Amino acid sequence: MKKYAIGIDLGGTKILTALVNRETGEVLASVKKKTKKEKGPDNIIRKMTEGIEELFEETKVKKDEISSIGIGAAGQIDRENGILTGAPNLDCYNLNIRDLISDHFDLPVYLGNDVEIATIGEMKFGAAKGCDDFVCIFVGTGVGSAIVKNGEIIRGATGTAGEIGHIIVDLNGRPCACGAHGCLEAYASRSAIEKRIEGALKKGRHSVIQEYLQDGKLITSGMIRKSIERDDELVKSCVDEASEYLSGGIASIINFVNPKLIVLGGGLIEAVDYFYQTTIKKARTKSLPVPAGKIEFKKAALGDFSGVVGAAFLEDRNL
Numbered sequence: 001m002k003k004y005a006i007g008i009d010l011g012g013t014k015i016l017t018a019l020v021n022r023e024t025g026e027v028l029a030s031v032k033k034k035t036k037k038e039k040g041p042d043n044i045i046r047k048m049t050e051g052i053e054e055l056f057e058e059t060k061v062k063k064d065e066i067s068s069i070g071i072g073a074a075g076q077i078d079r080e081n082g083i084l085t086g087a088p089n090l091d092c093y094n095l096n097i098r099d100l101i102s103d104h105f106d107l108p109v110y111l112g113n114d115v116e117i118a119t120i121g122e123m124k125f126g127a128a129k130g131c132d133d134f135v136c137i138f139v140g141t142g143v144g145s146a147i148v149k150n151g152e153i154i155r156g157a158t159g160t161a162g163e164i165g166h167i168i169v170d171l172n173g174r175p176c177a178c179g180a181h182g183c184l185e186a187y188a189s190r191s192a193i194e195k196r197i198e199g200a201l202k203k204g205r206h207s208v209i210q211e212y213l214q215d216g217k218l219i220t221s222g223m224i225r226k227s228i229e230r231d232d233e234l235v236k237s238c239v240d241e242a243s244e245y246l247s248g249g250i251a252s253i254i255n256f257v258n259p260k261l262i263v264l265g266g267g268l269i270e271a272v273d274y275f276y277q278t279t280i281k282k283a284r285t286k287s288l289p290v291p292a293g294k295i296e297f298k299k300a301a302l303g304d305f306s307g308v309v310g311a312a313f314l315e316d317r318n319l
Contacts (some may be wrong), residue, residue, distance in 0.1 A: 009307030012141025072117030120310030265300025
């Protein structure tokens with residue numbers, strides 16, 4: 001078995017590409033490309049290709065040392081045919097990622113969901129190591145999750161199980177990027193928090209976050225953390241609202257799936273401990289008493305590398 005694989009985490013705001021040691025889970029080198037302003041199929045394939053080429057150049061690893069390229073994409077996917085069928089946050093639909101990347105590099109390519117690969121990473125080397133019954137929930141551009149039972153990811157009849165971000169929390173609610181209204185993602189994601197803050201600022205509300213938004217900078221999780229540390233009323237109220245909705249979604253998962261463990265990750269969870277602590281506290285109070293008393297919560301342990309590490313193991317189809 002070849003020692004190395006390339007893992008790619010294709011998210012709504014960035015493409016993270018890494019060389020991973022499959023024996024240890026160590027990330028030996030990584031390349032990051034931003035996708036927030038340049039989306040669409042041509043840009044996505046170009047940036048992925050550039051990232052892989054930069055990785056080869058930086059590490060001097062040879063192609064015959066690589067077992068595969070694993071890609072986790074933010075959206076609905078056809079695993080068997082390697083097609084990204086729908087990714088609203090990337091403006092990509094029916095994109096044959098597998099063949100385009102495989103033909104370019106002459107390597108086997110495997111495609112999975114972005115939260116699926118992060119879950120594999122946490123299961124093999126992170127917060128869920130040694131646990132075979134858990135749910136991973138990642139909060140970023142969207143809100144995604146994966147369900148693990150008996151050590152295997154539950155993918156469902158169409159391979160789309162775990163879409164917690166698209167459970168309906170308000171029947172006549174906010175529009176979601178998926179085309180529906182009232183989805184959890186439209187209330188609890190980092191993107192949702194950003195929109196609420198931006199909307200309030202446009203209406204003339206004051207916030208210390210304005211000090212960090214000079215020169216056209218976009219709102220980041222770090223800015224949200226700094227604003228909360230300074231006890232900013234506007235940012236705190238937007239984060240509290242998102243926490244209220246996310247905790248309700250998590251309580252529904254606790255009641256319905258009844259896992260032993262919930263692992264929470266993503267940029268917002270990692271950067272804003274207030275959001276994490278508030279959410280898990282509320283989730284316990286909103287779920288049924290018996291499962292609430294047994295459920296364990298952990299933060300994802302691999303940080304930004306959860307996805308790229310997991311993607312390096314997509315070739316192991318029994319996961």
